[in-house]
Amino acid sequence: MKRLLSIILLLTLFLSSISVNAFATSAEGEYVKPDKFIYGDVNQDGEVTVKDVTYIQKGLAEIHYVNAVQRFLADPDNAGFSIKNATAIQKYLAQYETKTPWGEEIVMASQDEFSKYVATEDDFEDDCVIVVVELKDKTPYTVQDFPECNLKSIELLADVPETKSQFYLLYLETPGRNNVLEFIKALDYRANIDMKLAMPNYVYSIKF
Numbered sequence: 001m002k003r004l005l006s007i008i009l010l011l012t013l014f015l016s017s018i019s020v021n022a023f024a025t026s027a028e029g030e031y032v033k034p035d036k037f038i039y040g041d042v043n044q045d046g047e048v049t050v051k052d053v054t055y056i057q058k059g060l061a062e063i064h065y066v067n068a069v070q071r072f073l074a075d076p077d078n079a080g081f082s083i084k085n086a087t088a089i090q091k092y093l094a095q096y097e098t099k100t101p102w103g104e105e106i107v108m109a110s111q112d113e114f115s116k117y118v119a120t121e122d123d124f125e126d127d128c129v130i131v132v133v134e135l136k137d138k139t140p141y142t143v144q145d146f147p148e149c150n151l152k153s154i155e156l157l158a159d160v161p162e163t164k165s166q167f168y169l170l171y172l173e174t175p176g177r178n179n180v181l182e183f184i185k186a187l188d189y190r191a192n193i194d195m196k197l198a199m200p201n202y203v204y205s206i207k208f
Contacts, residue, residue: 005122036106037069037105037106037192038103039051039076039101039104042056042074049093049107050093052074055070056083056089057086060083068133068141068194069145069194072135072136072194075136078136080137081137090098107192120142124180125201126200127172127180129166129170129198130157130197131187131192132165132168132196132197134195135164135165135166141160141168149182149187150174152171152172154170155168156173169201180200182188184200
């Protein structure tokens with residue numbers, strides 16, 4: 001645990017300079033590489049329609065799970081995932097004037113930040129990954145928020161409001177160095193959404 005806290009403290013110092021990357025998921029939660037992200041396209045079918053309103057309503061009623069990426073697309077104003085998002089999209093579809101960027105495509109960022117942390121390191125535990133996500137609401141992330149890989153469990157390590165970040169430890173169902181690296185590569189697609197950093201859980205102590 002001391003090692004993990006050391007990593008968290010070190011990473012916190014650099015979060016302001018870390019960019020985010022891109023990710024997509026189908027309405028059923030199956031991982032797919034997206035062509036684009038659109039504000040309001042919560043069900044990820046490529047357009048903003050009344051289906052997205054229904055998707056939000058069913059998610060709030062806990063008929064299905066709305067994952068972190070979908071919550072982001074439903075809430076570009078960062079006011080919190082709620083029925084207000086569904087109402088706002090309905091108004092947009094009815095052509096009410098709005099300053100919210102419904103229907104606008106999100107411009108993807110560079111995907112270089114993730115891979116540089118694993119290019120030369122061999123000394124890490126081969127069953128888990130540390131990820132840092134942008135704190136947008138207080139909904140804790142679950143395994144369902146990471147359909148890029150079959151995860152065994154997820155643990156919230158720290159909530160750091162000062163940097164608007166949450167640190168999670170993700171345990172892979174199938175351990176192994178290659179699986180860890182493939183998972184980090186998959187997370188590389190979550191640009192401009194929620195991811196700030198993904199890296200192996202290093203087992204050595206960091207000295208300041």
